[in-house]
Amino acid sequence: MKKNEIELLSPAGDLDCLKTAADYGADAVYIGGQGFSMRTSPDNFTEADMAEGIAYARKQGVKVYLTCNTLPRNDEIKRLPAFFEQAANCRADALIISDIGVLAMAAKALPEMELHVSTQLGVVNYLTANELYNMGASRVVTARELTLEEIAEIRAKTPKELAIESFVHGSMCVSYSGRCLLSNYLTGRDANRGDCAQPCRWKYHLMEETRPGVYLPVEEEAGGAHILNSKDLCMIEHIADLHKAGITSFKIEGRAKAEYYVASVTKAYRHAIDGYCKHPEKPVEPWITEELYKISHREYTAGFYYGYEPGQVYQNGGYVRDYQVSGIVQGYEKSCIVVSQRNKFTEGCTLEVLAPKAKPFSLTVHTMFDKDGNKITEAPHATMEVRIPYDKPIEKGAYLRMKIVE
Numbered sequence: 001m002k003k004n005e006i007e008l009l010s011p012a013g014d015l016d017c018l019k020t021a022a023d024y025g026a027d028a029v030y031i032g033g034q035g036f037s038m039r040t041s042p043d044n045f046t047e048a049d050m051a052e053g054i055a056y057a058r059k060q061g062v063k064v065y066l067t068c069n070t071l072p073r074n075d076e077i078k079r080l081p082a083f084f085e086q087a088a089n090c091r092a093d094a095l096i097i098s099d100i101g102v103l104a105m106a107a108k109a110l111p112e113m114e115l116h117v118s119t120q121l122g123v124v125n126y127l128t129a130n131e132l133y134n135m136g137a138s139r140v141v142t143a144r145e146l147t148l149e150e151i152a153e154i155r156a157k158t159p160k161e162l163a164i165e166s167f168v169h170g171s172m173c174v175s176y177s178g179r180c181l182l183s184n185y186l187t188g189r190d191a192n193r194g195d196c197a198q199p200c201r202w203k204y205h206l207m208e209e210t211r212p213g214v215y216l217p218v219e220e221e222a223g224g225a226h227i228l229n230s231k232d233l234c235m236i237e238h239i240a241d242l243h244k245a246g247i248t249s250f251k252i253e254g255r256a257k258a259e260y261y262v263a264s265v266t267k268a269y270r271h272a273i274d275g276y277c278k279h280p281e282k283p284v285e286p287w288i289t290e291e292l293y294k295i296s297h298r299e300y301t302a303g304f305y306y307g308y309e310p311g312q313v314y315q316n317g318g319y320v321r322d323y324q325v326s327g328i329v330q331g332y333e334k335s336c337i338v339v340s341q342r343n344k345f346t347e348g349c350t351l352e353v354l355a356p357k358a359k360p361f362s363l364t365v366h367t368m369f370d371k372d373g374n375k376i377t378e379a380p381h382a383t384m385e386v387r388i389p390y391d392k393p394i395e396k397g398a399y400l401r402m403k404i405v406e
Helices: 015-023 047-059 074-089 100-109 126-134 148-156 182-187 239-244 259-278 286-291
Strands: 007-011 028-032 063-068 094-097 114-117 139-141 163-170 232-234 249-252 323-333 336-341 350-354 361-364 368-370 385-389 399-403
Touching: 007 015, 007 163, 007 259, 015 028, 015 047, 015 259, 028 047, 047 063, 047 074, 063 074, 074 100, 094 100, 100 114, 126 139, 126 148, 148 163, 148 239, 163 259, 239 259, 249 259, 259 286, 259 350, 259 399, 323 350, 323 385
Parallel strands: 007 028, 007 249, 028 063, 063 094, 094 114, 114 139, 139 163, 163 249
Antiparallel strands: 163 232, 323 336, 323 399, 336 385, 350 361, 350 399, 368 385
């Protein structure tokens, strides 16, 4: 099987994340500009960042897709032509679009650019997929509510030129295809314009109308229940089923996530996909699956791919976090790896190395020095330069992480 039959599509909320995704094995990266992006919390990309990031990705053979996936109001339409021009000038490989009117407008303004229809539009059948293809879409991102059987039928009843992209990993939205009014109603922050406050992650009680202030537990939990809090999607062990359903682009959620998340998840799926392409009958190597438990995550689920599966986390709204990043490798000088510290570590500790190409491995810090060559026993200050003697270079951009001990 050819590796290019499956595209690995990673998220990037800023320029550093884009470079990380490219370095750690993504085939393509999706980003947001300063407008029309469904993620307002990350820094997103200025036009200069976009140009630099796309140039960096292109040198490595990585494509970059630009989001235009909000639902624009009347007063925003006049800004679309300038946005399209920016996308063309930066040489983005595709636009990701949620609105039919925007799709029609983009097809006229950017006849040479690929147009991808976002999951926000809610494509759940082949009829809609075919009409979107007729309107100029080269790809549809399936709604997250679909089973693999339903996606396979869409694949069978649409032109082979129409690519099918689906999410394989990351946070899940409790609302239908992400079309949610809860955030807007409770906080005035519009989820459909990229500003979701994530009230589905909050803790809720039940209160009877005539008994104000008397809170009844929704479940038998003294602290209330997170009744809307969805588990995270994880399909790392189901690569074969995704491919057999006709999905050609495997999409990772997480434009609001940090570089380490992008690196770890991209690396895991890169190895899982490559392993499947070489030996389709073999299961995923254990270290690959384990990698996804070394990032901050909620409980995992297969979502709707195999039909209904209970997908809520009632106990809490937070993440499971067993590892933390201790530092990032900056280079190798005088038989020492040069590290920029991120969390405190000490002499004698064992760190695990996550590098772009090598499998994760352990490294014991027998001794270490500060940037001036003074011997130190701990690295307590954020971003301080630390030098750790080691017998060979470690790739620049590698992460040093440590298991959190309670």
